[in-house]
Amino acid sequence: MARVALVYGTTEGQTATVAERVAAALTDRGHDPVLVHAKHLPPDFSLDEYDGCVVGASVHYRRHQRYVARFVRDHLTTLNEVPSAFFSVSMTAATGTPEADATARGLLEAFLADTGWTPDATAVFAGALKYSEYGLLTRFLMKRIARKYGGETDTSRDHEYTEWDAVERFSGEVADLLDGDGD
Numbered sequence: 001m002a003r004v005a006l007v008y009g010t011t012e013g014q015t016a017t018v019a020e021r022v023a024a025a026l027t028d029r030g031h032d033p034v035l036v037h038a039k040h041l042p043p044d045f046s047l048d049e050y051d052g053c054v055v056g057a058s059v060h061y062r063r064h065q066r067y068v069a070r071f072v073r074d075h076l077t078t079l080n081e082v083p084s085a086f087f088s089v090s091m092t093a094a095t096g097t098p099e100a101d102a103t104a105r106g107l108l109e110a111f112l113a114d115t116g117w118t119p120d121a122t123a124v125f126a127g128a129l130k131y132s133e134y135g136l137l138t139r140f141l142m143k144r145i146a147r148k149y150g151g152e153t154d155t156s157r158d159h160e161y162t163e164w165d166a167v168e169r170f171s172g173e174v175a176d177l178l179d180g181d182g183d
Contacts (some may be wrong), residue, residue, distance in 0.1 A: 001030050001031055001032055002031045002032070002051035002052050002083075002178040002179075003031075003032045003034065003049070003050050003051050003052075004026055004031055004032065004033045004034065004050060004051065004052045004053065004054060004174075004178065005033075005034055005036060005047055005050040005052075005053045005054070006019050006022060006023050006026075006033045006034060006035050006036065006053075006054045006056075007036045007037075007038050007041075007053065007054070007055050007056075007068075007071060008035070008036075008037060008038060008055070008056040008057065008068075009037070009038045009039060009056070009057045009058065009064070009065035009067055009068035009071075010037070010058060010065075011058055011060055011065070012128070012130035012133040012134075013130065013133070014058065014089055014127045014128040014130065014160070014162065015056050015057065015058040015089045015127075016037070017162075018056060018087065018089055018125055018162060018167055019035055019054075019056050020035065021164065021167050021168075021171070022054060022056070022087070022167065022170070022171045022174065023035055025167075025168055025171030025172070025175070026054075026171060026174065026175055026178070029171075029172075029175035029178075029179075031175060031178055033054075034050070038055075038057075038065070038067050038068045038070075038071045039065070039067045041071070047075045047078045047079070047082075048078060050082070051082060051083070051178065052082050052083040052084060052174075052177065052178050053075075053078070053079055053082060053083075053084045053085075054084070054085045054086075054087070054174055055068065055071070055072060055079075055084070055085070055086050055087075055119075056086070056087045056088070056089065057069075057086075057087075057088060057089070057111070058088070058089040058090065058127060059088060059089070059090040059091075059092065059104070059107050059127075062107060063107075064088065064107070064111045069111065069114065069115055072115040072117050073115050073116070076115065076116055076117060079117055079119070080117065080118055083120055083174075083177040083178050084117075084119045084120055084121075085119050085120060085121035085122065085123075085170070085173070085174045085177065086108070086111075086112065086117070086119045086121075086122050086123075087122065087123045087124070087125060087170060088104065088107065088108040088111070088122075088123070088124045088125070089124075089125050089126075089127045089162070090104045090107065090124060090125075090126070090127055091126070091127045091128075091129070091145075091151075091161070092104040092107070093124050093125060093126040093127070093161075094126035094127060094149075094151065094161035095149045095150070095151070096126075100149075101124070104124045105124055108122060108124055120177050121170065121173045121174055121177060123166065123167075123170040125162050125163065125166060125167060125170075126161035126162055126163060127161060127162065128158060128159060128160040128161060128162060129142060129146060129151060129152055129158060129159040129161075130158050131143075131154075131155040131156070131157065131158055131159075132157070132158050133158075139155055143155055
């Protein structure tokens with residue numbers, strides 16, 4: 001059993017939901033994941049107390065949360081020494097076109113290049129339109145973007161695009177890494 005830090009950044013909550021699913025899958029495989037919001041790290045947090053780490057962040061305005069990037073830079077040595085993984089949650093990935101997938105993957109790769117991290121596994125997941133969480137301007141902008149790309153424009157409810165089977169596959173890959181089977 002590996003003790004795993006599952007550190008995430010979230011804006012409307014979808015990345016937290018994905019992190020919770022990853023944690024549940026790792027628990028099912030016999031590991032001990034500890035969920036930690038990167039913006040609210042406990043004062044005594046030490047990545048050295050964990051056998052591995054999974055980091056998740058969402059993309060807004062073509063960037064991941066700065067506080068997640070700061071976490072990665074602050075813990076870079078440990079992240080590059082232990083089994084580690086990164087997942088990115090992006091509405092760009094929701095369109096499912098090869099161009100959008102390449103853009104979403106490019107944003108993930110830019111994050112890794114910017115931070116210097118080389119995780120053992122990475123994944124991009126489609127996010128959600130959380131109309132109920134948006135302010136008036138953001139709701140208007142997101143509806144326009146959704147209309148342009150064929151997404152849901154009913155602002156009276158939220159729309160989830162995350163492919164949970166892909167999250168399960170990623171979680172299995174992470175569990176294999178922690179079990180020493182990821183080589």
